Each structure stands twice: as C-alpha cells, then as structure tokens.
Amino acid sequence: QVQLQESGPGLVKPSETLSLTCTVSGDSVSSGNNYWSWIRQAPGKGLEWIGYIYVSGSTTYHPSLKTRVNISRDKSKNQFSLRLTSVTAADTAMYYCARVLYHFDTTSYYQAFDFWSQGTLVTVSS
Amino acid sequence: EIVLTQSPGTLSLSLGERATLSCRASQSVSSGYLGWYQQKPGQAPRLLIYGPSKRAAGVPDRFSASGSGTDFTLTITRLEPEDFAVYYCQQYVSSPLTFGGGTKVEIK
Numbered sequence: 479q480v481q482l483q484e485s486g487p488g489l490v491k492p493s494e495t496l497s498l499t500c501t502v503s504g505d506s507v508s509s510g511n512n513y514w515s516w517i518r519q520a521p522g523k524g525l526e527w528i529g530y531i532y533v534s535g536s537t538t539y540h541p542s543l544k545t546r547v548n549i550s551r552d553k554s555k556n557q558f559s560l561r562l563t564s565v566t567a568a569d570t571a572m573y574y575c576a577r578v579l580y581h582f583d584t585t586s587y588y589q590a591f592d593f594w595s596q597g598t599l600v601t602v603s604s
Numbered sequence: 605e606i607v608l609t610q611s612p613g614t615l616s617l618s619l620g621e622r623a624t625l626s627c628r629a630s631q632s633v634s635s636g637y638l639g640w641y642q643q644k645p646g647q648a649p650r651l652l653i654y655g656p657s658k659r660a661a662g663v664p665d666r667f668s669a670s671g672s673g674t675d676f677t678l679t680i681t682r683l684e685p686e687d688f689a690v691y692y693c694q695q696y697v698s699s700p701l702t703f704g705g706g707t708k709v710e711i712k
Contacts, residue, residue, distance in 0.1 A: 525703040540700045589696035590654035
C-alpha cells in the first residue's frame with residue numbers, strides 16, 4: 479500500500495518561503511512510471527494543482543505559480559519537496575502531496591491522483 | 605486553461621435515491637480524459653473514477669461516469685450513508701491540470 483506523509487512548518491510569514499516535504503512508502507519517487515504531485519486547497523475552497531515531478535526528475539508547474547514554485551526530490555530518502563517563495567495570505571491552504579497514476583498507450587491515457595497524504599494546513603501570517 | 609464548472613453546487617437527496625452530478629468543461633475534453641474524486645470533511649480527496657470509466661480500487665459499482673466533449677456526468681445509483689460528501693471532477697487532457705469547484709451531496 480502506497481502511503482504519503484508530508485512534513486513542514488504550519489506557519490509561514492508573508493514574503494518568506496513555504497517548504498514542505500512528502501515522504502513516500504510503498505513506491506519509489508525515482509522509478510516506475512508515475513508522477514508525484516502537490517495540490518492545495520484554500521479553506522472552504524476547491525482543489526488547485528500546483529505541479530508535479532516525474533521519476534526522471536523533470537517538472538511541470540501550474541502557470542500561475544511557475545515563477546514561485548519548485549518541486550524537487552531526494553532519491554536516497556524517497557521524498558519529494560515543495561518550495562513556494564514570496565508567500566502571501568492567498569497561499570494559506572491545506573497542502574496535499576499525491577501520487578499521479580500515469581498511463582499512456584495507443585488505447586488509453588490517464589493521469590489520476592490515486593494516493594494522497596492526509597494534508598497539512600499552512601497558514602501565512604505574521 | 606480548461607475551466608470545469610460543476611452543477612449543482614449542492615444536491616439534497618435521500619438515502620437510496622439516484623444522484624446525477626454534472627461537470628461542464630470550457631473546451632472539449634477529448635476522449636473523456638476526466639477523473640472524479642470524493643472528499644469528506646477533514647479528509648483528503650479519494651479517487652473514484654478515471655480513464656474515463658475505470659473505477660479505482662474499492663469503489664463500489666453504484667458509481668459510474670459518462671459523457672463526452674464538454675459535458676460529463678457522475679452518477680451514484682443508490683445513495684448510501686457514506687456517499688454524502690463533496691465530489692470534484694478533474695481534467696488531464698491539458699496542462700495545467702484543473703479541478704471543478706465541487707458538488708456537495710447532502711442528506712435531505
């Protein structure tokens with residue numbers, strides 16, 4: 479069974495950098511054919527995809543966050559991490575890490591967030 | 605960016621009733637590259653359907669998805685107590701991946 483657990487501070491000051499780490503068990507962030515993603519949910523709001531990292535190390539980000547976000551991985555610890563710079567109150571949200579089940583061939587294609595962490599609330603406040 | 609609009613915002617139904625949730629895309633989602641998720645209060649979302657009609661592991665067959673082009677539907681044939689939650693659609697035909705705003709299914 480794949481499990482993901484995020485860690486990091488729950489309170490970040492405005493203009494500083496939000497840093498979270500997701501530790502994965504039951505799968506590898508550096509092998510296979512899946513992506514590893516960050517998603518957030520502002521209080522009482524819907525879900526927003528932040529970006530993901532592929533097993534090769536390549537990354538894709540949401541255009542609205544692209545200038546402030548970086549997703550990286552530590553193969554030795556089987557972890558991947560999120561850094562979001564210059565945060566404001568608008569970045570206050572529950573942050574989830576998730577595995578993206580990826581498949582592509584001539585007959586079918588999907589990207590589905592099949593395993594999620596429990597989520598961690600990050601509040602941006604002075 | 606593909607915008608997904610879900611309706612209704614809230615669906616009030618009784619146990620055993622059929623639920624029909626709509627997800628409309630701002631542009632065509634070819635081949636139904638859409639997934640559906642369920643979220644209960646205080647929990648992470650749970651994958652229900654992807655690919656576009658594959659049920660995730662452990663998802664009962666009362667959940668099904670259909671649609672094409674820009675109009676998609678999640679159907680729950682007979683509501684069970686554990687089905688009252690918020691449901692999100694999500695497209696993966698193009699980046700950025702986007703989610704709908706959600707439909708809350710509540711007990712009438």
